[in-house]
Amino acid sequence: MTEPVAHRIILDCDPGHDDALAILLAAGHPAIELACITTVAGNQTLAKTTHNACVVASVAGLDDVRVAPGAERPLLRELRTAPSFHGESGLDGPATIEPTVRPSDIHAVDLIIETLMDAPGETTLVATGPLTNVALALCKEPRIAQAAKEIVIMGGAYTRGNTTPAAEFNILVDPEAASIVFGASWRLTMMGLDVTHQALCSEGDQRGIAAIGSDVSEFACGLLDFFRTAYRDVAGMSDPPIHDACAVAYVADPTLFEVREAAVEVETHGKFTSGMTVVDFSGKGAPGERFVGTSLRRESFWEMTIDAITAIG
Ligand code: BDR
Ligand code: CA
Numbered sequence: 001m002t003e004p005v006a007h008r009i010i011l012d013c014d015p016g017h018d019d020a021l022a023i024l025l026a027a028g029h030p031a032i033e034l035a036c037i038t039t040v041a042g043n044q045t046l047a048k049t050t051h052n053a054c055v056v057a058s059v060a061g062l063d064d065v066r067v068a069p070g071a072e073r074p075l076l077r078e079l080r081t082a083p084s085f086h087g088e089s090g091l092d093g094p095a096t097i098e099p100t101v102r103p104s105d106i107h108a109v110d111l112i113i114e115t116l117m118d119a120p121g122e123t124t125l126v127a128t129g130p131l132t133n134v135a136l137a138l139c140k141e142p143r144i145a146q147a148a149k150e151i152v153i154m155g156g157a158y159t160r161g162n163t164t165p166a167a168e169f170n171i172l173v174d175p176e177a178a179s180i181v182f183g184a185s186w187r188l189t190m191m192g193l194d195v196t197h198q199a200l201c202s203e204g205d206q207r208g209i210a211a212i213g214s215d216v217s218e219f220a221c222g223l224l225d226f227f228r229t230a231y232r233d234v235a236g237m238s239d240p241p242i243h244d245a246c247a248v249a250y251v252a253d254p255t256l257f258e259v260r261e262a263a264v265e266v267e268t269h270g271k272f273t274s275g276m277t278v279v280d281f282s283g284k285g286a287p288g289e290r291f292v293g294t295s296l297r298r299e300s301f302w303e304m305t306i307d308a309i310t311a312i313g
Contacts, residue, residue, distance in 0.1 A: 005033040007251050008122055010115050012070070012108065013244065014042030014129030015052035016086050017093070017227040021305065022128050022154075022244035023053070024220060027060035028308030029252045035115050035123060036066045038108035042129040042173055043082045044090030046072040049129070052091040054099035059219050060312050067101055070108025070133035074174035082169060085230045094222030112137040116147040123147075124251050127181075128154040128244035130170050135177035138184050145186040153181070154247040156264070156277030157193035158292060162235070167275030168193050171266060175275045179266040182277075187289040190264060191250060192277065195257065195293035196243035201228070203239075205302045209309060216312045242305075249301055250293065256300050259291040 011026055011034060013019040026034045037057060039050040050069040057067055073079045086092065104111070112133060116123055125148050127134050134151070137144055155170035155178065163169045171178045182188065201224055210221050224240065231240040250257050260281055267276040279292055 006031040007124060008033045008035050009124045009126050009248070009251055010035050010038060010112055011248070012038045012040060012112065012125065012127045012129060012133050013053065014040050014044070014049040015056055015091055016043035016049065016129070016244065017091065017223045018242045018244040019043070019128050020052065020056045020091060020223055021220065021242050022248045023056045024060055024216065024312065025245050025248045025305055025308045027062055028311040029248070029304065030311065031252050032248065034062065034065050036068060036111055038068045038070050038111055038133055040070045040108065040129045040133045041072050041079050042170065043086045045079070045081065046070070048090040050103050051099070052089070054101045054103060055091065055097050057101040058099040059097060059216055063101060066104040066106070066111060068104045068106050068108040068111040071136060074130060074132055075135060075176045077174065080173050084234045085227070087226060091223070093226030094219045108133045109136045109140060113141040113144055116144045117141065120147040121149055124149045125151045126247045126251060127151065128247055130173035131155070131177040131181045132174045135180040138180055145184040148186050150187040150189065151181070152189045152191065152247045152250055154191050154196060154244045156190050158277065158279035159194050161276065162193055164272070164275065166273040168277070171277055172275030175266055175268045179268050182264050182266050189250065189259060189291040189293065190277065191246045191293040195296050196246045197241045198296040198298055199242045199246050199301055200239035200298070201242055208302065208306045212306065212310050214313065217309055220309055245305060246293070246296065249304055253304065256297045256304070257293050258295040259293050262290055262292045264290055264292065
């Protein structure tokens with residue numbers, strides 16, 4: 001008899017190289033059932049992030065997983081993209097692939113609501129892009145906050161930003177949406193830069209992926225080659241941080257991480273601090289059910305990722 005899958009997730013994302021690794025991890029990890037993928041504008045335009053999600057889903061053999069496009073722009077602001085890290089396509093690097101998976105007709109916001117409301121308490125929402133879709137889903141159906149088992153977000157930071165000195169990219173793109181999401185009454189875990197910058201892909205880690213020797217590993221290495229060069233040239237980092245895979249890894253095995261309870265507010269007005277996540281570990285004013293990642297067992301993270309890519313076949 002096969003074991004029941006432990007964790008059902010929705011992955012709301014903006015692929016993006018590290019989003020793509022997050023999809024591969026979700027596709028191959030035995031404890032994760034990927035209910036659906038929803039896309040949002042962020043690293044690139046919605047058309048590109050949706051196409052890229054379809055490409056990754058095709059590579060991963062996720063032909064039965066719906067990919068639903070969502071918001072084309074942030075709630076109130078102009079869209080800001082990240083071509084310097086992800087290229088003009090949003091997924092530069094690997095050879096061009098014509099996806100077999102096609103975008104679904106349903107809107108991401110409706111698919112998030114439908115998936116959470118159909119099975120209350122059973123699904124974790126993992127968000128690895130700007131939080132526009134999630135905020136819109138909360139506005140349209142506030143009961144999703146009770147229906148979700150948890151929300152795990154890649155976004156924010158308590159020590160530094162990466163797009164401004166104060167703000168991390170996903171939160172900065174749509175701070176108003178982030179404020180709605182962080183303000184809702186659900187169990188929320190934030191995997192910010194403080195922990196995702198520990199998920200560096202060394203050349204040795206990448207050799208471990210290459211050694212798998214499959215089409216999927218070749219695709220992943222194409223992504224990592226581009227991402228490594230971009231992080232070196234743009235951020236002066238020798239190894240790229242695989243931010244978004246941390247959020248999926250946390251759902252699959254929380255023992256890989258240390259998290260601390262904290263209160264988190266999102267700055268929406270500051271002249272220099274807009275998009276900042278203001279994290280208070282003091283215990284004062286913490287609303288409860290708010291957790292912030294602080295550290296990661298890096299080697300176990302890469303073992304998990306390599307095992308998942310191997311399992312895709
Ligand atoms: C986040 O921003 C995006 O560029 C990445 O995909 C990740 O979600 C890191 O700040
Ligand atoms: Ca992302």
